[in-house]
Amino acid sequence: KGTTREQRALKYLKEHARQGDPDSVLETFDEFCRTQEWAMNAAEEKGDILDEIVRELQPTTCLELGTYCGYSAVRIARNLSPSARLITIEVNPDYAAVAREVVKLAGLQDKIEVINLDSADVIRELKNTYDVTKLDLVFLDHWKYLYIRDIKLIEEEKLLKKGSVVFADNVIIPGAPGYLEYIRGSKNYKSTFYSVHFEYMDDMKDGVEKSVYIGDE
Numbered sequence: 255k256g257t258t259r260e261q262r263a264l265k266y267l268k269e270h271a272r273q274g275d276p277d278s279v280l281e282t283f284d285e286f287c288r289t290q291e292w293a294m295n296a297a298e299e300k301g302d303i304l305d306e307i308v309r310e311l312q313p314t315t316c317l318e319l320g321t322y323c324g325y326s327a328v329r330i331a332r333n334l335s336p337s338a339r340l341i342t343i344e345v346n347p348d349y350a351a352v353a354r355e356v357v358k359l360a361g362l363q364d365k366i367e368v369i370n371l372d373s374a375d376v377i378r379e380l381k382n383t384y385d386v387t388k389l390d391l392v393f394l395d396h397w398k399y400l401y402i403r404d405i406k407l408i409e410e411e412k413l414l415k416k417g418s419v420v421f422a423d424n425v426i427i428p429g430a431p432g433y434l435e436y437i438r439g440s441k442n443y444k445s446t447f448y449s450v451h452f453e454y455m456d457d458m459k460d461g462v463e464k465s466v467y468i469g470d471e
């Protein structure tokens with residue numbers, strides 16, 4: 255076919271979604287994943303919980319690890335207040351390129367910054383290079399063995415404050431080895447597990463974990 259699944263999804267979005275309308279982009283992406291090709295978007299029940307967190311928390315500074323095609327970046331940013339912003343990190347250059355197009359299609363390029371680098375390298379630079387003081391929301395949705403590495407780095411950089419929320423996808427499928435034990439065993443977080451369907455699969459169960467930071471600033 256010469257094209258990647260991500261490029262085919264982008265083509266479908268450009269042909270079927272309303273330019274500048276985040277809801278239309280998300281609905282169209284869901285339609286693509288339900289009717290054409292599956293893709294690993296934090297969609298449906300996962301997205302509903304993410305929406306609820308963003309609406310309740312009203313975060314000013316959000317960090318997403320694992321942009322993929324930008325689905326959850328758009329889902330988060332569409333609910334952000336005018337001055338709020340989302341930094342999303344994607345190590346795969348092909349995914350990052352598609353994500354930037356999806357963000358532009360949704361008209362959210364002023365709220366979302368897609369960074370094509372390794373998450374650890376960016377986390378170490380958030381204060382100095384990216385003008386971040388504190389993170390109100392962190393969404394973990396990259397490779398599962400990196401969850402624990404990156405949350406420890408975020409703590410080391412003192413980027414969390416009381417009330418900050420860390421939301422993790424895929425804690426059941428593919429699973430986040432060590433992350434659940436770490437976060438649930440830590441006195442600095444209050445964690446809640448949600449059993450949800452795996453994206454676009456009605457007969458598969460996954461899990462997401464919401465952890466509120468209550469530790470020392």
Ligand SMILES: Oc1cc(-c2ccc(F)cc2)cc2cccnc12
Nearest residue numbers: 294295320395396397423424427428
């Ligand atoms: O939501 C996700 C799902 C999967 C996944 C793909 C195929 C499977 F057969 C099972 C699980 C991988 C992810 C990798 C990174 C971030 N999210 C993912």
Ligand SMILES: [Mg+2]
Nearest residue numbers: 296395423424
């Ligand atoms: Mg995921």
